[in-house]
Amino acid sequence: MPNKDYSKLGKDELLKIIEKLESNKKYGLIWDEEKTKELFEKESENALPVLKEVKSKEIKTDPSKPTNILIEGDNYHALSVLNYTHQGKIDVIYIDPPYNTGNRDFIYNDDYVEKEDSFRHSKWLSFMSKRLRLAKNLLKESGVIFISIDDNEFAQLKLLSDEIFGEDNFITNIIWQSKTGASDAKTIDTTTEYILVYVKSAGRTKFARNKFSYEAKRYRFSDKYVKERGMHYTDNLDRGGLRYSDSLNYPIKCPDGKITYPNGRIDFVNDGWTWKWGKEKVKWGIENGYIEFKKISKKKSGWSVCYKNYMFADNEGISMERSAPQKNVITDIKTGDGATVIKNIFDQHLFKYSKPVQIIKRIIDYIELDKAPVILDFMAGSGTTGHAVLEMNKEDDGKRQFILCTNNELNGLEKELREKGLNEKEIQEYGICRRVTYPRVEKVIKGYKNSKGEKIEGLGGNLKYFKTAFVKNSISRDDLKMRITRECTEMLCLREGIFDEKKIDKDFSIFEQNGRILSIYYSPERNSLKELRAELDKMNGEKILYCFTLDPIGLDENEFSDWQDVKLEPIPQKILDIYKEIF
Numbered sequence: 001m002p003n004k005d006y007s008k009l010g011k012d013e014l015l016k017i018i019e020k021l022e023s024n025k026k027y028g029l030i031w032d033e034e035k036t037k038e039l040f041e042k043e044s045e046n047a048l049p050v051l052k053e054v055k056s057k058e059i060k061t062d063p064s065k066p067t068n069i070l071i072e073g074d075n076y077h078a079l080s081v082l083n084y085t086h087q088g089k090i091d092v093i094y095i096d097p098p099y100n101t102g103n104r105d106f107i108y109n110d111d112y113v114e115k116e117d118s119f120r121h122s123k124w125l126s127f128m129s130k131r132l133r134l135a136k137n138l139l140k141e142s143g144v145i146f147i148s149i150d151d152n153e154f155a156q157l158k159l160l161s162d163e164i165f166g167e168d169n170f171i172t173n174i175i176w177q178s179k180t181g182a183s184d185a186k187t188i189d190t191t192t193e194y195i196l197v198y199v200k201s202a203g204r205t206k207f208a209r210n211k212f213s214y215e216a217k218r219y220r221f222s223d224k225y226v227k228e229r230g231m232h233y234t235d236n237l238d239r240g241g242l243r244y245s246d247s248l249n250y251p252i253k254c255p256d257g258k259i260t261y262p263n264g265r266i267d268f269v270n271d272g273w274t275w276k277w278g279k280e281k282v283k284w285g286i287e288n289g290y291i292e293f294k295k296i297s298k299k300k301s302g303w304s305v306c307y308k309n310y311m312f313a314d315n316e317g318i319s320m321e322r323s324a325p326q327k328n329v330i331t332d333i334k335t336g337d338g339a340t341v342i343k344n345i346f347d348q349h350l351f352k353y354s355k356p357v358q359i360i361k362r363i364i365d366y367i368e369l370d371k372a373p374v375i376l377d378f379m380a381g382s383g384t385t386g387h388a389v390l391e392m393n394k395e396d397d398g399k400r401q402f403i404l405c406t407n408n409e410l411n412g413l414e415k416e417l418r419e420k421g422l423n424e425k426e427i428q429e430y431g432i433c434r435r436v437t438y439p440r441v442e443k444v445i446k447g448y449k450n451s452k453g454e455k456i457e458g459l460g461g462n463l464k465y466f467k468t469a470f471v472k473n474s475i476s477r478d479d480l481k482m483r484i485t486r487e488c489t490e491m492l493c494l495r496e497g498i499f500d501e502k503k504i505d506k507d508f509s510i511f512e513q514n515g516r517i518l519s520i521y522y523s524p525e526r527n528s529l530k531e532l533r534a535e536l537d538k539m540n541g542e543k544i545l546y547c548f549t550l551d552p553i554g555l556d557e558n559e560f561s562d563w564q565d566v567k568l569e570p571i572p573q574k575i576l577d578i579y580k581e582i583f
Contacts, residue, residue, distance in 0.1 A: 029159045031122035038126060039109045040074060047470035048480075048579050049077040051490040057438060057465035059445050065393070065461050066372065066401035067499055067513075068386065070441065072433040073468025075378040078405035079134035081468065082376075084578045085495035086403070090138040091373035092364060093145040094385055096355055100124040100153050105353075107409065124153055125160060131378065132164050134582065138376065139200040144171070146363050147196045148355070154194055165198040171205075172197050172328045176359065178335040193335075195363060206368040207326060219311050225289055228319075230311030234292055237282075237305040238262035240273045248274035252282060254303040255293050264302050277307070288317060326366050333358045342382060344450040345443055351382040351436050360388035364400075372399035380404035383437040387444050390459040404441075408433040438465065464499060466490060478550055484572045485522050485548045491575070492520055492546050502539075508532045515541040520571075522548055526559070533563060546571045 006014065051071065071078045098106035102115025108123045117123070135145065145165070149157050162170060174195035181189050199205040219231035240263065249268065251259040252275070260266065263273035277285065285291040285307060296302040313319050337356035343349055364375065377385035389402040408431030410417070417427045429435065447458030471487050474480045493499050493511055498518040503510040507528035511518040517539050521532060536543055544567040549555050554570040 028163050029125060029156060031125045032119065033126060036108075036119050036122045036126045038076075038130070040076070044074075044077060044470050046473045048473065048484060048576075048583070049073075049080050049468050049470055050484065050487045051081055051466040051494065052469045053490050054465045054467060057463075059442055059461070059463040061445060061458070061460045061462060063462075063514075066399055067462045067464055067497065068389070068401055068441075069403040069464055069466065069494065070380075070383075070386070070433070070438060071403070071405045071466045071468065072408050073405070074407050075405045076130060076134070077468045077470075079131060079138070079378055080579065080582050081491060081494075082378075082403070082405075083134055083137050083582060084575050085491055086374070086376075087137050087578070088140055089374060090376045090403075091140055091143055091369055092367060092375045093135055093139065093143070094148075094360060094363060094375070094377050095135075095145075095379040096148040096377075096381060096384075097128060097379050098124070099150045101150075102152075107411075121153070121156060125156055128157065129160060129164070132161065135376075135378065136164055136200070141201045142204040142206070143200045144205050144367055145198050146174075147198075148193060149196065150193045151190065157196060161196055161198055165200070166202075168202050169199045170197070171199055171207075174328045174330060174363070176333070177329070177331045178333075180334065197366075208365060208368040221308075223289065223308075225310070225313075229313040232308045232310045234294075234306040234308055237275050237277060237291070237307050238273055239276055240271075243274075244270065244272050245274055246270075248276075248278065250275070250279055252305055254305075256301075256303075258301070258303075260303050260305065264296065264304070266302075275305075284317075285315075290315060290317075330359070330362060333362065338382075338384065341384075341387070342440075344452075344456075345440055345448060346436075347451045351432075354382040355384045357384055357388045357391060360385050361392055364388065364392065369400075372401065374401050374403065376403045376405075378403075378405040380406040380437055381432070383440045386437075386441045390441075390444055390461050393461070394459045404437065406433050406437050407431070464494075466494070481550060481572050481576070482524065482548070484575060488572060488575060489520055492571070493518065496544060503535055505531070510535060510539075512539065512541070517541045517543045519543065519545045519566075520547075521545065524548060524550060529559075536566060543567065544569060548572070 006017075009017075054072075057070075071081075100106045100113065100120065102113070102117075102120065104112045104114075106113045106124060106127075108127060113120050113123055139145065147157065147161065158173075174197060176193045176195060177191050178193045179191050181191055218233050221232050221234070223232070249262060249270065251261055251268075253259055258266070261268060261273075262275055263271060265271070265273075275282065282291060290308050292306045292308060294304045294306055296304050307315060309315070333356050335356060337358060338354035339349060339352075341357060342351050342354050375385065375389055380386070383404060383406075386402045386404050389400045392398055393400055408428060410427065410431050413430055414427060417430055441463060443458075445458050445461045445463065448456050450456050469487070471480070471484045474483070489509060496516070496518045498511045498513040498516050500511055500513050501509070502512050502517075505528065507523040507525075508519060508521045508531075510532075517536065519532060519536060521529065532545075536545075543565060545560075545563075546569045547555055549570050551570075552573045554573070555568055557568070560566070560568055
């Protein structure tokens with residue numbers, strides 16, 4: 001593109017250019033938004049997203065367990081819906097975005113982004129920026145986001161995340177040695193990936209201590225103090241060195257009545273070896289179980305004097321935190337474990353780049369969470385995050401809930417499937433959400449036979465499956481309000497976590513779950529309110545009514561003055577307010 005000849009521009013045009021240059025940020029990422037504008041499906045143009053349930057894909061094994069959510073659709077639209085249903089409600093977000101390697105791993109505007117594309121990084125940043133900004137709104141003040149990435153976009157992602165979440169909210173870069181090596185590396189063998197960690201508000205997130213240190217080989221012994229002090233390992237009490245002191249070279253009485261000096265001696269000799277502790281501390285250590293005598297060997301009669309290092313108590317007898325801080329390096333989990341899991345579930349390598357279940361469990365355990373946290377993965381891929389949450393709930397009878405969002409990409413299969421004579425509906429069944437994500441979650445919940453033919457018991461759980469749909473915008477605001485109210489039922493159920501249908505009428509719906517009751521009144525006319533109230537009066541539990549009103553300010557509470565124990569919420573103005581900010 002030839003350079004513009006600014007000498008031919010008029011004063012007003014030059015002023016506009018100067019104003020634009022002045023308004024540009026002075027530090028951070030800048031990319032060409034106009035030339036990398038993201039395009040969406042025609043059905044979503046000038047339209048607002050809603051959710052529609054696919055009832056045939058509902059899974060229900062235990063009403064006492066949380067209802068997990070899978071949303072099929074572009075994650076930008078799914079995040080837009082969640083900005084109404086879950087703003088400020090998410091405890092943990094994990095995403096594994098496209099790494100943008102240029103090796104057909106990132107689809108943008110229905111086409112793979114190639115390595116030679118001069119706008120390759122700009123397209124990726126445009127894609128990520130929109131979604132991370134929406135994701136930030138979903139986090140609780142104590143919430144945290146984990147973002148997987150590799151060298152291709154690490155630098156750009158760090159700067160982008162600093163801008164969106166705030167540099168002060170950056171916690172660490174977890175370095176994950178995801179593989180052991182590659183024999184065909186041409187320069188330096190890269191064996192690591194990264195997981196960037198940001199919190200919503202610095203100081204509000206409580207990080208868990210490292211429970212994996214409980215199992216560390218170093219702490220492999222137990223004694224009668226294990227419940228209060230934890231496992232322990234031992235060190236020799238004597239040491240050799242330049243800092244010799246007569247006060248630390250004294251006899252210690254052994255269990256057989258004999259005495260020993262440092263370095264296993266039986267007499268006082270200055271050979272440079274001393275005890276690490278003084279006489280009084282050794283006396284205290286023997287009395288309180290901190291000193292251990294070990295036979296040097298079966299043939300020799302001497303003793304080795306050792307002191308114990310406990311997990312949860314120091315060598316002064318003071319209780320410590322019940323484990324060490326988390327480390328930002330993970331070396332014991334390999335990416336190939338993810339492929340093995342997929343092979344076991346489907347008996348074929350159905351998904352190329354699945355993260356291991358253990359890596360998701362590990363990072364969730366980095367955070368000290370409430371009893372029923374909500375964990376979101378809006379780039380869910382094969383559904384590893386859902387699998388991990390189900391495993392964790394099974395292990396500790398937890399109440400974690402997952403929300404997975406993924407599109408139904410066909411990854412270039414469209415032409416091949418059409419040539420086989422499949423129609424559009426049949427082709428959609430080959431998309432990632434329906435062919436991989438949902439079947440995986442279903443198998444893990446209900447049980448399945450692995451690649452060896454062995455029966456794997458289901459982990460249990462519940463799932464609701466939604467698809468994004470759209471309500472066309474309209475010139476008439478009142479018309480839009482009425483249409484989006486008629487289409488927002490699933491959004492309200494998701495917002496309240498209440499899904500079981502009790503009554504469906506042309507003017508209202510009632511849902512109930514775990515002692516909570518959700519009612520939705522759709523009509524601008526109030527003719528059916530009396531009937532709705534009569535239905536609610538029969539029911540016991542916490543009640544909430546979402547009621548349609550054209551008034552942007554809200555409902556006329558005088559209209560409901562004699563309704564008892566019912567919380568009122570106006571619709572759809574709050575939905576439209578959020579969508580106005582987004583779109």
